[in-house]
Amino acid sequence: MAKSHSKTKFRDALSGYSFMSPVIVILGCFLLLPIAYAIFLSLHKVNLLGTVSYKFAGSANFERMIDDPRLWIALRNTAKYALIVVPSQTVLALALASILNMQLRYRNFFRIAFYLPTVTSSAVLVLIFMWIYNSNGLLNYLLELVGLPTYNWLGDPSVALLGIMIMNVWSTAPLFMVIYLAALQDIPRNLYEAADIDGANAWQKFRSITLPQLKPVTFYVIVMGIIGTFQLFDQSYIFSAGSGGPNNATLTMVLLIYQYAFKNLDMGYASALAFLLAVVIMLITLVQRLLFKEEKLN
C-alpha cells in the first residue's frame, strides 16, 4: 500500500511538471530572465556595436535622469494627460453604465455598439483620427459649422496632445463602462427597495447607494486609467511618426524609452528608465490591491 502511494505521488509530480513545462520554459526565458537582465542592463553602459559589451556604471544611468530635459517633458505630458483623461473617461464610463443599467430596451445593442472602439487596433484608430483631425478634416468642418475656432490638430504643439486625449477617452471609456456595468448589477436590490420605501428619488439613490457601493470599482478604474497613461505608446508613436512631436508635445514615457533604446542605441539608460517606470506602476498596482482587499473584508 505504501509503495503504491508513493508511486501515485511520483506519477502526480511527473504529470504536474509535464503540464507546467511549456509555461515554465516560456515564462522563464521571456519574462523571468528578462527581468533579471533588465536590472543588470540598467546598472551598465551597453555597447551594441560589434559584439555586445557591458561596462559597469553603478547608478550613473539613474543619476542621468535628473538632468534629462526630455524625461521631464515626457513626465509633464503624462501628468497633463492623466489629469484630463482619467477623470473624463471615468465619469463617461460611469454615466454610460448607469444609463445602460436602467431597464431600457435595446440596451444590449447599445452595449455592443459602444464597445466597438475598444476592439479596434490602435494603429487603425490613430489613422482614422488623423484623417478626422487633418486641417481640411471633419473635425475642423464641424467646428467651423458651429462657429468655433479651428486648429491644425496634427501640427500645432498646443493641441496635438489634446487630440490624442480625445481619441483615448473615446476608445477606453467603453472598457471601463463594461466593468462598471458588471459592478452595478452586483449591488443588492434590497438597498434600493429600502430607499424606495423611504421615498428617495433617483438622484438621491444614486448618490447615497450607487456611488458608495461602487467605490472599490471606481478606485480600480482610476488606477487602471493612470497605469494606462504611463503605458501610452502606439498612439503617440503613430501620431508623430515616432518623434514625439510637434515640439515634444506628444512625447510619452514609453516612447522616450523606445527612442533611447532603438534610435540612440543607449540600452543601459533606456533600461534604467523602464525599470523606474515599472517600479512606479507596480507600486500603484500594489496599493490598489491592498486597499481593494480591505474593502472586500469590511
Added chain:
Amino acid sequence: MRSIDRFKPAFYVLLGVYALITFIPFLWALSASFKSLPEIVSGGMHLIPKHATLDNYRTIFRQEPLFGRWFLNSAFIALSVTGFNLLFNSMAGYALARIRFPGSSLMFYSILAMIMIPGQLTIIPSYLIIKELGWLNSYQAIIVPMAAQATYIFMMRQFFINFPKELEEASELDGLGKLGLFFRVVLPLAKPALAAQTIFIFMGAWNEFLKPLMLMSDKSMFTLSVGLNTFKGQYISFWNYIMAASVIMTIPALLIYIFFNRFFVQGITFTGTK
C-alpha cells in the same frame, strides 16, 4: 422607479447621441475608403460617396504588393499565438488547480506576481535575447514569447478549481491517465473559458504594434499594424488609400467581436475583478 420613467426619452436620446459619436469615425473612414482622391480633396463633407468606387482597394494591393503578405503575417502570428496560449495556459491552469506536486504553490504565487509585472520592463532585454537567438525578422520572435500569458493561466486555474471533481474521478477509474483525462474530458468542458481567452488573445496579437515594430525590420515580415504605419508614411495625404487599408485591418477583429461578443463581457468582468 417612477421618477426615472419620466426621463426615459431623454436617456434614449443620450444613448443615441453617444452611439453616433461611436459610429461616426468608423463610418467616416469607411466612406473615405470608397471615395476617389479628387472627391476627398475637393472637401465634399458628405458621408455617402458621390461616385462610390472600389479603386482604392484595388490600388493598395497593386501599389503595395506586400499588403497581402502583411495580412497573412498578422493572421499567422495571431492564430499561432492564440493556439499556443489556449493549450499551454489551460495545461498549466489545470495542473495548478488539480494536481498535487512539489513546488506547485510556489509556482502559483510566482504566476500571480508575474501578472503585476508591466510589459515595459521586459521590452529591451527581450529584444536583446531574441537578437542573441538570431530570431529577428522571424515569426518565432513574436510567437514564442507571447505563447503563454500569466493572466490567462490564472484565469484557467480559477476556472478549473470550480470544476466538478466527480467527472474526473469517474474517468480516472476508467483508466484514463492524466493526459488522456485532460484532453478527452476536461478541455471539451472548458469551452466557455477557452472562448473568452480566444477573443482576448487573438485581439491582442492581431493589434500588437510595439513588438513587430521592434523585432521586424525586413519589410516582408511586417504585420498589418506596422505595415499600415509605413504605408501612411508613403501615401501621406492619400487618405482614400489609408482608409481602405484601415478598413481591411479592422474587418477580421470586427467579425470575431460580433460573433463572440457575449464571451467578451464574461472575460472583461473576470479580468476586471481578479
